[in-house]
Amino acid sequence: MKQFSRPGLAVVAAAASLSIALTGCTESRTVESAPVGADGGPVKIGLVTKTETNPYFVKLREEATAAAEANGNELIALSGKFDGDNDGQIAAVENLVQQGVSGILITPSNATGILDAIEKAEAAGIVVIALDTETDPADVVSATYATDNTEAGRLLGAYIKARLGDTQPQILTMDLDPSASVGVQRRTGFLEGMGVPEDSPDILGSAITQGDQTKAQQGAENLLQRVGEQVNVVYNINEPAARGSYQALKDRNLTDRVLVGAIDGSCEGVQDVADGEFAATVMQFPKEMAVQGVAAVETYAATGEKPSGFIDTGAMLITDDPVDGMESQDTAWGAENCWG
Template identity: 25%
Template sequence: MNRKFKQLAGGVSIAFALMGGHAAFADTIKIGITQNNVGVDSYQTTYEKAFKEAAAAESGVETVVLDAGGDVARQIAQVQDLIQQKVNAIIIWPTNGKAVVPAVRKAQAAGIPVIVTNSNIAPEGAEFIASFSGPNNIQQGASAAELMCEALGNKGQIVQISGQPGYTTAIERQKGFEDRLAEACPDVKILETQPGDWNREKSQRVMEAFLVKYDKIDGVYSGDDNMGVGALNAAKAAGRADKIAFVGATNFAVGYEAMERGEYYGSIYQSPVDDAKNALKTAIAVVKGEKVPALNYFETPKITKANMKDFTKPVF
């Protein structure tokens, strides 16, 4: 399935034109990447594999692949290490969009363009990056809200399991969901929001607590399907799943399968393979001095049981 890039921000584009319009690199382009937390979920694990494969297929491209393990201090140190290695570009998947701003500023000051991938940097860091490559998380949250309105017939009470606190994707998806829910179906009320940290087991525990606290829950919105299936498992164990509509974002294989069984209402389709390839292509283009959109948002459509056959089952 083709999912085209959308250019936002009024068509604004920027380029790193060094040395008369050509980036200062030798025969080999060296790109460093510091990721958020590979292994915390299958999306990030699949992203890393796809990134390495895409880089291996690019002639004249060398990569330094690092992982912060969810630790902000470690990621900041990794950015400093990549600066010292004098890479031609740095791709960063921020562990915390605000905390990494000083490190990104240092890279930019050193003449190394920074591409943010998947989860954007805080607004105060936007001036220090060459481009953002990834999904529009605000729109994903809004689309998920529309799915919830459909599932509940515009009336009911729900709980929300958000992602990791301080993580831009979690913040944006929650904002997009809450803002659109209030507009599209104001009679659907959020009882409570708790973080699931992108972790299925923690989200199951969060949902268990919700089920004890609230006698009536009509729906659950989770920041991704990994957490959503954790919530589903808790509801199934309590014998209450058939009375609850489950909506997520970033459709995982387990969410796709649950949707097929009729246990999960809907989600947002997003490919980690596309995510990784787009980030690499953006970094290469920036290093070569090509014009690159400030915001590269690829399409992430709604997926439900009604249209799921139009989408390939996620590999993560």
């Protein structure tokens, strides 16, 4: 796998196509050729997600479990209690070290708060790989398999800008917790795609949502009380936040004049685009993160070879209102490739 460099749209589309081929190769391996763990038995692979119930992480867990079991290996899945539960993730990593795993796949809730636990795991001879979310610094883990979140945000921003045409943007942003690198990267990319600096007066207001629908609706309602009908764009960190902000707009009869955009690519989010509630979403591919991460741990167990760097697992703009010059797929394609 080639090391990461920021792709253009054509490369992003190619990455999605490549994902299908890579997945097929991984699933074709047999138990007879499977690597073994240090004790001569199946390889134990740990997975630590941000939460247990979020559909995105449920998909990640299901695909990682299937990939491990296809080769006769074992996946042990743990998680934080909520998005941002750094202490819960630290405890999960320590638990997996005690269970003698060969590798740990982790979606860090806090880019810096989990570093000590990761370093201790690596010092114990365990390869640690980030999925979905980078650590800070990124090289604390051996490798990261993830969406380029800055690029995903840029895709959404460039699309919304094209849809606005000559109309001046008046933006509300529904953001993640400021400590979460995913939220910072997506927002930064979105504003870059829009051509709007962080200190621009075109940003009418922002709310911290933690990616939660209810918090996003409350935040949007509070902002709309102040800015009223000025708004014409609402950026959302994810699709649950977008559903919350859309409901706040609907309650004020503003949905016809506001473009709502999100990042995720869940089946529910794709349907929201099909229903005309979202202008677009940017699809991620959690299956690729899981399958490639599991394969990397299996390789490490068999050969001692660690993966390295950032491996981009692709992103695709999903909309039924394409614009010239931008690669995108419609919601029919989205429904066939979505998760959750």
